[in-house]
Amino acid sequence: MLERAKxxxxxxxxxxxxxxxxxxYKNAYQTRDVFTVWGILxxxxxxxxxxPDLELMFSCGDRPVVKKRDYEGANSTSPPPVFHYCGDQxxxxxVFPDWSFWGWAETNIRPWNSILEDIKEGxxxxxxxxxxxxxxxxxxxxxSIAREDLMKCxxxxxxxxxxxxxxxxxxxxxxxxFEKSKLADQCTHRYKIYVEGQAWSVSEKYILACDSMTLLxxxxxxxxxxxxxxxxxHYWPVRTARKCRDIKFAVxxxxxxxxxxxxxxxxxxxxxxxxxxxxxxxxxxxxxxIEYAKLLKFEPRIPNEGKKVCAQKLASSQNGLGKRFxxxxxxxxxxxxxxxxxxxxxxxxxxxxxxxxxxxxKRQVEMREKDSWExxxxx
Numbered sequence: 001m002l003e004r005a006k007x008x009x010x011x012x013x014x015x016x017x018x019x020x021x022x023x024x025y026k027n028a029y030q031t032r033d034v035f036t037v038w039g040i041l042x043x044x045x046x047x048x049x050x051x052p053d054l055e056l057m058f059s060c061g062d063r064p065v066v067k068k069r070d071y072e073g074a075n076s077t078s079p080p081p082v083f084h085y086c087g088d089q090x091x092x093x094x095v096f097p098d099w100s101f102w103g104w105a106e107t108n109i110r111p112w113n114s115i116l117e118d119i120k121e122g123x124x125x126x127x128x129x130x131x132x133x134x135x136x137x138x139x140x141x142x143x144s145i146a147r148e149d150l151m152k153c154x155x156x157x158x159x160x161x162x163x164x165x166x167x168x169x170x171x172x173x174x175x176x177x178f179e180k181s182k183l184a185d186q187c188t189h190r191y192k193i194y195v196e197g198q199a200w201s202v203s204e205k206y207i208l209a210c211d212s213m214t215l216l217x218x219x220x221x222x223x224x225x226x227x228x229x230x231x232x233x234h235y236w237p238v239r240t241a242r243k244c245r246d247i248k249f250a251v252x253x254x255x256x257x258x259x260x261x262x263x264x265x266x267x268x269x270x271x272x273x274x275x276x277x278x279x280x281x282x283x284x285x286x287x288x289x290i291e292y293a294k295l296l297k298f299e300p301r302i303p304n305e306g307k308k309v310c311a312q313k314l315a316s317s318q319n320g321l322g323k324r325f326x327x328x329x330x331x332x333x334x335x336x337x338x339x340x341x342x343x344x345x346x347x348x349x350x351x352x353x354x355x356x357x358x359x360x361x362k363r364q365v366e367m368r369e370k371d372s373w374e375x376x377x378x379x
Contacts, residue, residue, distance in 0.1 A: 002055060002210035005025075008065040009057035013037065014300050016053050018044060021306040028060035030106045031322060034314070035099035036060060040328055041311045042102070043285050045331040045337065051286065052293040055300035058100075059084045062198040064091030064221070081292070085201040086221045093210045095224045095289065097281050100202040102291070103325025107170060108178035109206075111329035113278045115183060116209060116246075122184035123211040123269070128262045133255050135215055135247050136189035138166040138181075143197045146217065146240065150195050153244035162251035164189065168292040190249055190261065191215055194235075200226075208234070209272040213265040217243055224284060225276055233363045249369045256316050284338045 006012070010033050012023040022037055036058060044051055059065050059082050068090055071079040084093035103111040110118065128198055143145040154165045187191075187210040194207045200221040200359045208214050214235040219226070231237045236254075238246040254261030315326040346354070 001078055001080050002057060004077070005066075005082045008059050008080065008082045010060040011058055012038070012055065012303055012306070013040065013058060014055045014302055014306060015040075015051055016046070016300055016302065018049055018051065020044060020309050021302050022309050023303040023306040025143060027075060031318075032060040032099045033058070034318070034322075034361055035102045037323075038311070038329070039097065039099065039102045040285070041309065041314065042329065042331040043282050043289075045311060046282050046335050047286055050339075051289055053300045054293040054296060055298075056292065057082050058096075059093070062086075064088055064093040064199070066113050066210035068093040081295075082136065086223050088221045094288070094292070095222070096286060097224055098202055101278070101281055102329040103321070103346055104202070105321040105325055107173075107320075108321060109183065111325055112205070112276075112281070114328055115206065116273065116277075118182075118184035119187060119206065119209045120273070122187045124273065126188050127128060128211055128265060129258065131187075131212065132164065132189045133251065134162050134164045134189055135191040135193050135251050136164050136186070136212070137193035137195065138186065139168045139195075139201075139203065140170065140197070144195075146195050147197065150193070150243060153247055159191070159244075161248045163193075163247060165193075187211060190254060190265075191236075191247075193217065193238075193241075193247065194219075196221060205272055207274065208268040211265050211269045213250075213254055213261045215247055228275075229268075229271070230356055232264065234264070234271055236264060237362045237365055239267060239328075245373070246369065249372060253368075253372075280340065286339045287342045309343050 006025065010024070010026055010028045012025070014021040014023075020037070020041055024033070028034075057080070061084075064084055064087050066079050066082050068079075071077065071092070078192050079092045082093050083096045085096060085098040087095045100109060101112040103109065109115060114140060123249045137150065139147065141151050141368045151165055151167075153161045153163050155163060168181060170181075171180075190212055192207045192210055192212040192214055194201070194204050195217045196219050200219065204223070204226060208229075215238050216229075216231075216235040217238045218240045236250045237341065238250065309328060311326075315323055315330065318326055
């Protein structure tokens with residue numbers, strides 16, 4: 001099973017007696033693979049001797065790679081175990097925290113612990129009630145149809161969708177020293193839009209952390225934490241097919257229900273600050289690898305082309321922001337506390353009830369909007 005996963009992977013990671021070995025197969029985009037390995041090395045430093053021996057394959061692309069349809073039927077083989085950053089209803093990838101938790105050097109986004117503090121300070125600079133009463137988004141619209149479609153919701157002479165949408169040119173930003181792309185400076189609107197890129201987007205956590213009410217355009221993909229978010233508690237749901245109208249209604253509703261809108265924004269931000277703190281990210285990684293290792297039916301071994309990696313050597317091999325972010329996110333001492341206790345898994349009925357409740361809330365929002373448009377139509 002593991003060897004069949006090789007076709008999908010950028011690298012193989014092996015942990016033996018607390019040491020990590022990497023066998024690289026193909027290049028990843030930018031330094032995703034390097035910072036993913038770095039994150040696992042920090043886990044080993046945080047909980048020395050507690051991560052069991054294991055062997056895994058990791059895919060660093062945007063979209064999931066193990067499709068359910070390829071492993072259905074009486075004569076199908078078992079699906080290969082592939083670790084990846086996101087999943088969807090049609091895939092079987094094992095979802096793992098993405099590289100940006102330890103920094104994204106190519107876009108000057110600091111490690112999660114650091115950028116979270118920056119955003120918290122940015123939130124203090126402009127109180128919610130004093131923020132621009134529009135829905136804000138800034139990013140690269142050319143990576144997906146969903147984003148290109150979102151740009152049609154921008155303000156025009158004919159339509160006022162209550163949005164402020166901007167194109168982010170990363171090549172230009174890099175030349176200008178990233179002065180206009182600082183995430184902590186983008187918490188100046190009451191509402192912020194999340195829209196997927198080629199798959200899920202790492203921007204989700206930064207948007208939710210901003211104290212603004214997040215307008216979350218119906219996602220296809222999920223990362224390791226997003227399925228626990230609840231509509232109207234942590235975000236406002238927006239339908240893909242009616243995004244412009246939904247965004248306009250959400251902004252108008254929020255501007256006339258400021259207390260409730262501000263509460264949704266704060267709840268999303270509080271989730272990022274309290275539930276997604278870096279300690280819990282490491283604990284998720286720890287428990288995931290523990291459960292994965294229990295399933296192995298062979299003794300992990302160092303691959304023929306595998307190279308031992310350690311934190312100091314990996315950090316010294318980087319330059320500029322890459323090296324700076326590794327130093328910034330390095331775990332310098334082992335944890336004084338044990339990993340959090342893993343709660344029992346959902347019973348199938350309770351899990352189904354949780355997702356059904358979320359869908360019911362979304363339908364209520366849709367009905368509320370429909371009633372609003374009908375009242376305007378028939379006056």
